[in-house]
Amino acid sequence: MEDGTAERIRPRDRILETARDMFHKHGIKGVGVDAITEAAGTNKMTLYRHFESKDDLVIECLRATACSANAMWQKFEAEHPGDKLAQLHAWVRMAADCLMMDGRGCDMANAAIELSETDHPARRVIKELKQAQRDRLVGLCRDAGIGQAELLADTLSLLLEGARVSLQSVGAEGPSAQFVRMAEGLITSFRAR
Amino acid sequence: MEDGTAERIRPRDRILETARDMFHKHGIKGVGVDAITEAAGTNKMTLYRHFESKDDLVIECLRATACSANAMWQKFEAEHPGDKLAQLHAWVRMAADCLMMDGRGCDMANAAIELSETDHPARRVIKELKQAQRDRLVGLCRDAGIGQAELLADTLSLLLEGARVSLQSVGAEGPSAQFVRMAEGLITSFRAR
DNA sequence: CTAGGGTGTTACCGGTCTGTAACTTCTAGA
DNA sequence: TCTAGAAGTTACAGACCGGTAACACCCTAG
Structure with a gap:
């Protein structure tokens, strides 16, 4: 038992x-x-x-990370049911929290940088999981009634990705400290168009 | 001889x-x-x-990379003497060119991710070199007559850093493809304030 | 011509890495 | 209680790693 x-x-x-x-x-x-x-x-x-191998373990870890990310998205929906704009702001807040708590960046991005061999088995997985996250953010922006949803989602993606890596190179006092201000400003700006 | x-x-x-x-x-x-x-x-x-060691070699390589970057800045000044706004646009163009030619990201950022030991001797060097580049971009934005120069420079920094890492994880068709559009849009938006 | 410093060559040290073999021990289910 | 499979243990293979020692060579400055 x-x-x-x-x-x-x-x-x-x-x-x-x-x-x-x-x-x-x-x-x-x-x-x-x-x-x-x-x-x-x-x-x-x-x-x-x-x-099967260490590479296989790495891939399973990345899948588990993606699974955790999915749970985040479900939390957004649960906390702000139907209110897509509130969910978008929750995404920004979550991203900022991860930034200042963590110190290390996104596991998939870090893995992509470390595993530079172009035919590494993990790269396929990284690409499709990252693509799925991108689609999700684009969908959220679109459902929030933003016109250029793809452009906003991609800009937010790059900002977050950049903040994560900047945090590791320049440090917490660097450009990443302004992430929330940039993201919120962008959302406001895109909503006004 | x-x-x-x-x-x-x-x-x-x-x-x-x-x-x-x-x-x-x-x-x-x-x-x-x-x-x-x-x-x-x-x-x-x-x-x-x-x-002295492999670590020492790594640090010298990073310094050499920073030196190459300095040469870029001098090229901007030489091609657009005194015209800081043109130099800023040249920076965007150069960044985009590096993005699509290269495939791999910034050496310093990659090194910071790979050398996760917080006391690694290269981290000090990375931080100060990155800080210097940030100061330079802030100065350029300020001299170009942009009000919130720090915020624009930091946003552009994060966008570029994000584009470089996104290129390696999602690929060239991902968000990084929109880098120029984002950067130029930002500059326009900040100039209008 | 000669002396000396920079360079090439070979071999080696101790450590770490992924991955496997053979065997023992534990534990859950019938 | 018995048994089958999962888990633990030990030892090892083969490769690679950063770093060093000892010695032979070559080329240039004097």
């Missing part, structure tokens, strides 16, 4: 969660499978019984 | 140039010192006679 406290998590899930955290903090090439399994309280053999 | 054709470049410079190219293409952790020296037509010992 299952432990009522649900404390005993399956090794596969422990590995996945630990790997996500460590990849996020130290980068993919900055952490080895041994370190992951040790931190997850298990061993290398168990990892390779559940994942 | 020196070779008149200047074909015989010093090993140090060959290593530096080769390392810049390979770090740019494959990332810092993605290329070893052996591969660099081989591609530079020399050997590991010579590398370590000129550079």
